[in-house]
Amino acid sequence: MTFSGFPALSRRRLLVGLGAAALGSGGPPGLMRAVAGTPSGRPAGTVTALAFDQGKLLAAAAGLWISGDAGASFAPHGPGPGAAVTALATHPDLAGVIYAATLAGLARSDDAGLTWHSAGPGLPASPLDAVAIAAHDPQTVYVAVRGDGLWQSSDGARSWDFAMDRPLADQVEVDVQALASVGSLSGMGGYWVFAGTTRGVSKVPDCFCRWSSLEDTGAMQVSGDEAGAARIDPARRLPHLAVVSLALAPSVPEVLFAGLPSGIWKTTDGGSSWAAVGPAMAAPILAVDPLDPDHVVAADAGGALLSSRDGGATWADLTAA
Amino acid sequence: MKALIAIAALAAAPAQAEEISAATIAQGRQIYASTCAACHGADLQGQPDWKRRLVTGRMPAPPHDVSGHTWHHSDRDLFNLTKFGVAAVMGQGYESDMPGFAGKLSDAEIRAVLDYIESTWPARARDAQARITAADAAAQP
Numbered sequence: 445m446t447f448s449g450f451p452a453l454s455r456r457r458l459l460v461g462l463g464a465a466a467l468g469s470g471g472p473p474g475l476m477r478a479v480a481g482t483p484s485g486r487p488a489g490t491v492t493a494l495a496f497d498q499g500k501l502l503a504a505a506a507g508l509w510i511s512g513d514a515g516a517s518f519a520p521h522g523p524g525p526g527a528a529v530t531a532l533a534t535h536p537d538l539a540g541v542i543y544a545a546t547l548a549g550l551a552r553s554d555d556a557g558l559t560w561h562s563a564g565p566g567l568p569a570s571p572l573d574a575v576a577i578a579a580h581d582p583q584t585v586y587v588a589v590r591g592d593g594l595w596q597s598s599d600g601a602r603s604w605d606f607a608m609d610r611p612l613a614d615q616v617e618v619d620v621q622a623l624a625s626v627g628s629l630s631g632m633g634g635y636w637v638f639a640g641t642t643r644g645v646s647k648v649p650d651c652f653c654r655w656s657s658l659e660d661t662g663a664m665q666v667s668g669d670e671a672g673a674a675r676i677d678p679a680r681r682l683p684h685l686a687v688v689s690l691a692l693a694p695s696v697p698e699v700l701f702a703g704l705p706s707g708i709w710k711t712t713d714g715g716s717s718w719a720a721v722g723p724a725m726a727a728p729i730l731a732v733d734p735l736d737p738d739h740v741v742a743a744d745a746g747g748a749l750l751s752s753r754d755g756g757a758t759w760a761d762l763t764a765a
Numbered sequence: 766m767k768a769l770i771a772i773a774a775l776a777a778a779p780a781q782a783e784e785i786s787a788a789t790i791a792q793g794r795q796i797y798a799s800t801c802a803a804c805h806g807a808d809l810q811g812q813p814d815w816k817r818r819l820v821t822g823r824m825p826a827p828p829h830d831v832s833g834h835t836w837h838h839s840d841r842d843l844f845n846l847t848k849f850g851v852a853a854v855m856g857q858g859y860e861s862d863m864p865g866f867a868g869k870l871s872d873a874e875i876r877a878v879l880d881y882i883e884s885t886w887p888a889r890a891r892d893a894q895a896r897i898t899a900a901d902a903a904a905q906p
Contacts, residue, residue: 593817609818617822631904632837633897651837652816654824657857 485517486763491743494731495532497556498539501731501741504529508557515741515751515762525551525560531622533575535582536694536734543585543601545572550587552601563601568592574620578650579627579635579694586637588620594637594652611655613643613684624690625650628697628714638715640687640702645715658682658715680717682709691730693737701740701756703728708742710756721756785880793881796874800866805829809885823862829882836890839901840879847875 489506496502501511501518508524511517527548534542540556543563550572552563564572564587571590578584585597586607596607610617622640630636630649638647638658646655659676682702689703698714707725711718725744733739738755741762742748749762798807804826805811811828819825827833835843845854850865866875883891 606816608816609824612822615822617818629900631839631897631901632834632842633893633900634837649837651834653827653834653837654851654855654859656855656859659857 485519486749487518490745490747491729491749493529493532493544494729494741494743495534495542496731496733496735497534497542499733499735500556501733502532502534502542502557503743504532504544510557514739515749522558524557525553527551530572531574533577533585534734535577535579538577538582541582543575543577545575545587547571550575550601564604565602566604567595574623574640576623576625576637579625579697584625584650586623586625588623588639590619594620594623594639594648596652608648608652608655611639611641611646611648613641613646616643618642621686621688622690622703624692624700625694626692626697626700626714627694635697636714638690638700640690642686644682644684645687645690645702647715676717680719682711682715682718686727688727689730691732691740693732693734695734696737699737699755701730701732703730703742708740708756722750722752722759725750785884789877790881790884792874793877793879793884796870796878797881800870801829801878804862809833809882819862821862823860826863829885831886831890835882836886836894837897838894839898840894841898841901841905843879844872844875847879848872 487503487505487509491503491505493504494501501515502521503509503511503518504524508521509518510521525544525546527546529544529546531545532542540554542553542557544551544553544560548571549562549567549569550564551560553560567587568589570592572587573590574588576586578586583598583600585601587595589595593609594607595604597604610620612618618641620639620641624638626636626638626647628636632649632651632653634650636647637650638645645658647658648655659681683704685704687702687704690700692700698712700711700715702709702718705727707720708722708728708730709718710721722742725742725748726746728742728744731741738753740752740756742750747763750759751762752759806828809829811833812825815825815827827835829835838846846863848865848867851861851863852859853865855861870878883894886894
């Protein structure tokens, strides 16, 4: 069921569009030219997704790129899954396994990104905007299907079930652009799934009973949440703007980073209160190193590539040669 | 320490669940048929296509059998959801078609209907729900 909704053309769409154009127009020869055109060893094209795998940083742009020195330099890492990548997901317990949400469905690599196969049997033939691996069960995978909702696999993406309609924000059903499995107890026998939408972040327990507001403390209470939400300083709430990226290290579920139109936002209390961190960036794509939760990398469509080693307090420009 | 208490409670919980009398379950079944079945289905199967929003933007009535998510909620949450309705429990302007039954059903009747629902679940779901209830109880101040 598609429920009303303003056609929100988000920054992410723009990014994805650019990524698609870069891939589509070039083909392999174009890709090679692009590679040759970046002597500094930076990803060619717009970075549309980032992920850490075993300490290495992967970037999806025109093709796939890999960095063994935390983003200081990148080398081409094959063509990637073949369609424009909107998100990458990895898990510290599954070394070398990478999921890529693309405009043409879900792809999985079992060799750290060199070769890819389709991993979305049973998923609708629509673009995917996000993918996440469950923090406490790497066989469980979630994807966001554009215009549709969340789908879940419990068997490492061999089969899929529809899990939940898209969340409502301000009474409008909104697309999910980023997903994060947040391994803090939901109080419903499981954990939380956070969704970055065209208007802020919504969360749902992994039993998928219903979406709730981020300001909720988690436990269901009879109208107690108003008091709980009121305790949060309005200035510390996440703006109801497009969230194109969510990133965290599974070992520290209370600390999340979100990419907004204005830049990077951070919460240290599981999403109740937020603050902007780092320099202004345009809808940054983010990744946190699961092996070092203070290590955060951010890239935006303007070509900015930043890294923080102290959980977002200070940032270094990785493009400054 | 809290964890120890939770584990103790957890071990005890399934046994307690067995103690609910056949009479209570029968009473609950009757209340379910007359008060809940219209929306949640005579066989607890929920509304068709219950994972998708209605045109109103609200969620349909989910199944109360094991294919739904009722068994993911503690006894306290299920009681509050039934007594006060989903909108009151969620707050934050959440809109829901699940009414509250305060004033229509007594607390004992609400417990009976929930006992009936829980009695239909396989042991796996009942045990999981007993653990959720125990953890919830341990988390209460």
